[in-house]
Each structure stands twice: as structure tokens, then as C-alpha cells.
Amino acid sequence: MGKRKKSSRKPGAPSAARRRQPLDTAFTCLFCHHDKSVTVRIDRKEGIAQLVCRVCDQRYQSKTNHLTEAVDIYSEWIDAADAAQKDTQSHRRPVASSSRLAPVAPPSVGSDDEG
Numbered sequence: 132m133g134k135r136k137k138s139s140r141k142p143g144a145p146s147a148a149r150r151r152q153p154l155d156t157a158f159t160c161l162f163c164h165h166d167k168s169v170t171v172r173i174d175r176k177e178g179i180a181q182l183v184c185r186v187c188d189q190r191y192q193s194k195t196n197h198l199t200e201a202v203d204i205y206s207e208w209i210d211a212a213d214a215a216q217k218d219t220q221s222h223r224r225p226v227a228s229s230s231r232l233a234p235v236a237p238p239s240v241g242s243d244d245e246g
């Protein structure tokens with residue numbers, strides 16, 4: 132009698148096919164300019180993406196849909212940061228061209244009546 136090889140199947144075998152590999156989602160930081168210091172985590176269940184720089188701790192959060200990729204969040208962040216920067220700058224009043232200092236020189240001609 133040949134001995135049959137017992138092949139015991141594991142019930143809870145991990146199916147590697149279902150495992151999704153996380154994409155490389157590291158970008159350069161706008162603020163500290165460190166390469167690949169910004170990471171984006173997308174929570175598909177919550178529909179929220181979180182961007183964070185591990186160097187300067189900049190944070191950004193945005194809503195996502197099923198098409199949103201990490202790079203979308205990153206570009207959104209750039210836009211938001213850019214807009215914020217412009218906003219701060221616009222708070223400071225730029226030098227208006229109308230408020231130019233007009234030369235208010237009195238028409239004083241050399242009328243030195245001496246003597």
C-alpha cells in the first residue's frame with residue numbers, strides 16, 4: 132500500500148492576490164523642500180486623504196473619491212498652499228499707484244532781497 136501524501140489544506144491561507152501593494156506616495160515638501168518627506172494616505176472607506184510632511188509636520192486633509200490618487204492630493208495641497216500664500220500677501224496693502232507722493236514744492240524762486 133502506498134502511503135498517500137497528506138495534504139492538509141490550511142483553512143485560513145492568505146491569498147496574496149488580494150493584497151494590494153501600497154503605492155509609493157512620497158513627495159517633495161513645499162515648505163521645507165525635503166525630498167520625499169511628504170506622504171499621502173488615502174482612506175477609501177472614509178473618503179479622506181491625509182497628507183503630512185514628516186520633516187516640518189505640515190498637514191493637509193482632503194476628501195477623496197474612488198478615482199483620487201495620492202498625487203492628486205499632493206497637487207491639491209500645492210494649490211491650497213499657493214492660494215494661502217497669495218491670501219496672506221493680499222492682506223498687506225500693495226503700494227497703490229494713486230497714492231504717489233506728489234512733489235509739493237513751493238514755487239520759491241531765488242528772490243533773496245538782500246539789502
Ligand SMILES: [Zn+2]
Pocket residue numbers: 160161162163164165168184185186187188189
Ligand atoms: Zn516639510
